Amino acid sequence: MAAVPLRRPLDAETVVVPVGQVFVIPERCKGCRFCIEFCPEQVLVESDRMNAKGYRYPVVADGKERACVNCGFCRLICPEFAIYTEEIR
Amino acid sequence: MSGEIYVQAHPVDHLVRADRLPHIWCPGCGLGSATACFASAMVDSGLPLDKQVVVSGIGCTGRVAGYLNVDSFHTTHGRAIPFAIGLKLANPELQVTVFSGDGDMFAIGGNHFLHAARRNVDLNVVCINNFNYGMTGGQFGPTTPLGARTTTTPHGNAEPPFNLVHVASSLGAVFVARWTVLHIRQLHRSMLRALDKRGFRFIEVLAPCPVGFGKSNDIGEGLDEMWFYRRQCVIDPETDLAQATIEMKHDSRIVLGDFVDIERPVFRPSGWEE
Numbered sequence: 557m558a559a560v561p562l563r564r565p566l567d568a569e570t571v572v573v574p575v576g577q578v579f580v581i582p583e584r585c586k587g588c589r590f591c592i593e594f595c596p597e598q599v600l601v602e603s604d605r606m607n608a609k610g611y612r613y614p615v616v617a618d619g620k621e622r623a624c625v626n627c628g629f630c631r632l633i634c635p636e637f638a639i640y641t642e643e644i645r
Numbered sequence: 646m647s648g649e650i651y652v653q654a655h656p657v658d659h660l661v662r663a664d665r666l667p668h669i670w671c672p673g674c675g676l677g678s679a680t681a682c683f684a685s686a687m688v689d690s691g692l693p694l695d696k697q698v699v700v701s702g703i704g705c706t707g708r709v710a711g712y713l714n715v716d717s718f719h720t721t722h723g724r725a726i727p728f729a730i731g732l733k734l735a736n737p738e739l740q741v742t743v744f745s746g747d748g749d750m751f752a753i754g755g756n757h758f759l760h761a762a763r764r765n766v767d768l769n770v771v772c773i774n775n776f777n778y779g780m781t782g783g784q785f786g787p788t789t790p791l792g793a794r795t796t797t798t799p800h801g802n803a804e805p806p807f808n809l810v811h812v813a814s815s816l817g818a819v820f821v822a823r824w825t826v827l828h829i830r831q832l833h834r835s836m837l838r839a840l841d842k843r844g845f846r847f848i849e850v851l852a853p854c855p856v857g858f859g860k861s862n863d864i865g866e867g868l869d870e871m872w873f874y875r876r877q878c879v880i881d882p883e884t885d886l887a888q889a890t891i892e893m894k895h896d897s898r899i900v901l902g903d904f905v906d907i908e909r910p911v912f913r914p915s916g917w918e919e
Contacts, residue, residue, distance in 0.1 A: 578649045585673035589868050594827070611672070616648025631831045632685060635677020636667060637655045 576626030576641040578616050586639035587611030591630035591639055599624045614639060650891050652721040652877050658741050660684040662714050670705060673859075673867020675826035675852025679773055683744065686836035690740075697740045701810070702754060705780045705854075706746035706773040723754030726761045734914065740840065747774040748786040751807050755787065755794050762816035762845045764912040769833075769846045770837065772809060775854035776893065783857030790893045794861045809849045811886040814905045819844035821905035823889070825851040825874040826903060835903055844911050851891070851899070863891060874899070 565571070578599065585607055591614050592600045599620045602612040616624070624641055631640040654663070661684060670676045678786060687697055696765040699717040701710035702725035710717035720728045725745045733741045743750075750758055750772050761768060776785040777795050784804050785795040788809065792801040814821045820839050824832040840893050853859055853870035877895070882902035889900045 569768070575726070579652045580649045581652055581655060584655075584667055586667065588673045590678065590871060593868060614649070621648050629830065631656075632682050632833060633678050633826070634681060635670065635674060636659060637661060637663075637681060640656055 574626045574643045575622050575645040576624035577613075578624055578630075579640050579642065579645045580613055580615065581605045581638045582613040583609075584636045585611050586636055587613070588624075588635060590633045590635070592636035594633060595630060596627060597623045597625060600630070654743065657681065657688070660687065660714050661712050665712060668712055671710060671853040671854075671856050671867075673853055673870075674705070674779075675775070675850075675854075675871075676705055676709070676773060678782070678826040678829060679771070679832070679850050679852060680712060682826075682833050683709075683742075683771065683836055684713065685839060686776040687713075689833075690837055690840040692740050692840065696738060697742070698732060699742050699744055700725045700732065701743070702745040702749035703745040703780075704749050704778065705775075707749060709744040712737040723749055723752070723757065725749065726754060726757040726768070726770070730761060733767055737767075740798045741767075741772060742769040742840075744771045745773070746779075747772055747776070747807075747809070748778045749808065751787045751812075759812075759816060762813055762818045762847070765817060765819065765845045765909050766912045767785045767843050767845070770848060771836070771848050773794050773850050773852050774809060774891075775852045775858060776806075776891075777854060777857040778794070779854045779857040783854075783904065785862070788891075789858075790891060793858070793893060795858065796861075806890070808886070808890045810847070810889055810904055813845075813847040813849075816888050817845075817909055819901070819903065819907050819909050820846035820848075821886075822847070823849040823851070823901050825871075825878060825899075825901065827874040828869045828880075831880075831901070838903065838906070842906075844909055863895070864893070873918055 600614040601617040603615045626643040701707040703722040784797040822835045853867040855867045884900045
């Protein structure tokens with residue numbers, strides 16, 4: 557079967573994809589992993605370190621430093637008010 | 646530039662009583678997500694925060710009123726809606742939201758729900774449905790699916806559950822929706838639509854309760870239940886609500902959507918001046 561060509565939006569030339577900065581409050585995290593698993597750009601991974609309660613909080617994966625598009629999904633879904641993003645470009 | 650930046654405060658900290666965080670809800674519980682989503686919706690609705698109030702009943706969801714930094718009240722068991730009706734009628738310019746759980750709102754408070762919806766009282770009602778009584782130890786309740794195992798139905802629940810969206814729409818609620826905490830963006834939009842309407846608005850929010858429900862029903866942790874929602878949910882606003890029951894089985898579908906959006910005269914006690 558022939559490969560289906562990728563759909564390309566008509567305004568792709570003019571739309572600037574935002575870049576987001578991830579902010580984390582490690583001590584609030586309870587390690588549910590909602591943000592890590594459902595980030596649309598797969599930006600987040602578990603930390604190597606634990607917080608005081610023994611949970612591994614989300615950190616930005618190696619090589620994904622500019623992958624966040626500031627969609628804000630992690631901020632909405634985090635049950636602990638422990639992560640948010642801001643647009644930096 | 647590096648990856649994440651560690652901070653001590655969150656942009657919605659002014660909306661939650663941040664000194665009470667971390668909250669009591671278990672890891673993997675969906676209540677925090679629903680609360681964060683509603684806090685964002687309160688801001689995004691554009692209504693002044695001193696005109697928005699939140700009323701909760703008893704249970705894990707009953708804690709929501711205590712964590713939100715607006716005028717709020719934690720009522721006795723099942724009586725969130727009657728308290729909210731009084732609040733709304735005494736001060737009609739308030740935007741009153743009732744935020745409570747399935748057990749509180751549909752078991753001990755079921756009668757109040759029916760009559761508030763029938764009268765079309767101007768209330769925004771959010772019901773977090775986690776299919777059991779979580780705070781008291783995972784007993785079965787009025788929304789526990791048929792056959793589900795809880796601490797008080799170890800051989801499977803023998804009672805058919807309420808279909809909350811069907812109940813609400815059959816009583817004439819002007820806005821009826823069902824989402825899960827995984828569908829948080831749709832839930833946020835739905836909450837904004839509800840905050841923008843007048844009359845009895847009802848949103849059912851499915852949320853994981855890993856300790857009380859997930860583990861004993863072959864679903865697992867909170868994260869597993871989120872993936873379960875991702876696999877089993879279909880969005881169909883035109884669905885027949887009478888058929889939109891929730892079975893929480895790996896071969897059954899859960900229908901989501903903003904199902905009802907109608908206009909109907911809003912409740913005013915007889916003899917009241919406009």
